[in-house]
Amino acid sequence: MKIDDVKQIGVLGGGLMGSGIVQNIILSGYKTVCRDLTDEILENTRGIIISSRFGMLSGIKGGKFTKEQMDEALGRLTLTTQVEDLENCDIIIESVGGGSETQLEDKELKKRVFAEIDDTVNKDAIFATNTSFFTIADLAEAVKRKDRFIGMHWFRPPNILKAIELVYTQYNLEEVIQVMEEFCQRLGKTSARVKDVPGDTGFIGNRIWMQVTREARRIVEEGVATPKDVDAVMKLGYGFTLGPFEMGAETRDPRQRSGQSS
Numbered sequence: 348m349k350i351d352d353v354k355q356i357g358v359l360g361g362g363l364m365g366s367g368i369v370q371n372i373i374l375s376g377y378k379t380v381c382r383d384l385t386d387e388i389l390e391n392t393r394g395i396i397i398s399s400r401f402g403m404l405s406g407i408k409g410g411k412f413t414k415e416q417m418d419e420a421l422g423r424l425t426l427t428t429q430v431e432d433l434e435n436c437d438i439i440i441e442s443v444g445g446g447s448e449t450q451l452e453d454k455e456l457k458k459r460v461f462a463e464i465d466d467t468v469n470k471d472a473i474f475a476t477n478t479s480f481f482t483i484a485d486l487a488e489a490v491k492r493k494d495r496f497i498g499m500h501w502f503r504p505p506n507i508l509k510a511i512e513l514v515y516t517q518y519n520l521e522e523v524i525q526v527m528e529e530f531c532q533r534l535g536k537t538s539a540r541v542k543d544v545p546g547d548t549g550f551i552g553n554r555i556w557m558q559v560t561r562e563a564r565r566i567v568e569e570g571v572a573t574p575k576d577v578d579a580v581m582k583l584g585y586g587f588t589l590g591p592f593e594m595g596a597e598t599r600d601p602r603q604r605s606g607q608s609s
C-alpha cells in the first residue's frame with residue numbers, strides 16, 4: 348500500500364480522544380467512518396467535534412479554517428453503530444475505552460474490538476491502536492494481520508497537539524510504518540518511531556512523564572517545596588508549558604482516567 352491508496356479512515360470509539368482524532372482527519376480531507384456503540388453516544392461525538400472547547404467552532408473563531416471548510420469536513424464524516432460500515436477503510440484507528448470511572452485503558456476490550464472487525468475490514472487495511480501504554484504485540488495477537496498492526500499514540504487534545512508515537516513491532520512491514528509516517532504528515536503531525544517492548548511501559552511520553560510526576564510528588568511529600576514552586580521551576584527553568592502539578596501530577600497512575608498524562 349502507498350499513501351495515495353489511503354482514501355478512507357475508520358475510527359473505533361467516538362469518545363474524547365476519538366472525536367478529536369476524527370476532527371483532525373476530516374479536516375485533512377479524508378472520508379472517515381466513526382463507529383461507537385449507540386446513536387446517542389454518536390450524537391455526543393458530533394457535539395464534541397463541533398462545539399467542545401477544542402471543537403470546530405472554536406477553530407473557526409481562532410481563524411484556523413472557515414465555516415465552509417467545516418461543513419465540507421463534516422460532509423466527509425459517517426457516524427455509525429455498524430461494524431460493516433468499516434469494510435472499505437484503509438486505516439482503522441482504535442480509540443475505545445471501557446467507560447469505567449477510573450480505568451482508561453482496557454486491554455481485553457481493545458483486543459475484542461480488533462478481533463470483531465478483522466474478517467470484515469479490507470484485508471490490506473492497516474490497524475492502529477491509540478493505546479497509551481499497552482505492548483502493541485500483545486494487542487496484535489487478536490488479529491491475523493499482525494504485519495499491518497501498529498501503535499499510533501495521540502496526545503490530548505488530539506486535534507491540537509502535534510506529536511504522534513508510531514510504535515512498531517517485530518511483525519510490521521516497513522511499508523506499513525512508512526505509510527503511517529506519511530499519513531501523520533498529511534494530518535499535520537510529527538511522528539516519532541518507537542520500538543515496541545514487552546511490559547506495557549508507556550512508549551516515550553508516558554514513560555518519561557511517569558518519572559517526572561513521581562519525583563515531583565516526592566519533592567512535595569518530603570517537604571522540599573510546594574507544588575506551586577515545583578511548577579514554577581519547571582516552567583521558568585526548563586521551559587515546560589505547564590508544571591507537573593498543573594498537568595495532574597498528584598494522580599498516582601496516569602493510566603487512570605483522572606490523569607492528564609497524554
Ligand SMILES: NC(=O)c1ccc[n+]([C@@H]2O[C@H](COP(=O)([O-])OP(=O)(O)OC[C@H]3O[C@@H](n4cnc5c(N)ncnc54)[C@H](O)[C@@H]3O)[C@@H](O)[C@H]2O)c1
Binds near residue numbers: 364445451456
Ligand atoms: N484520554 C486520554 O488522555 C488518552 C490519551 C491517549 C490515548 N488514549 C486512548 O484512547 C482511548 C479512549 O480514550 P477516551 O478518553 O476517548 O475515552 P472515552 O471513554 O471518552 O471514549 C471511549 C469510547 O469508546 C467507546 N466504545 C466502547 N466499546 C466500544 C466498541 N466495542 N466499539 C466502538 N466503541 C466503543 C465508548 O462508548 C466511548 O465512547 C483510551 O482507552 C486510551 O487507549 C487516551
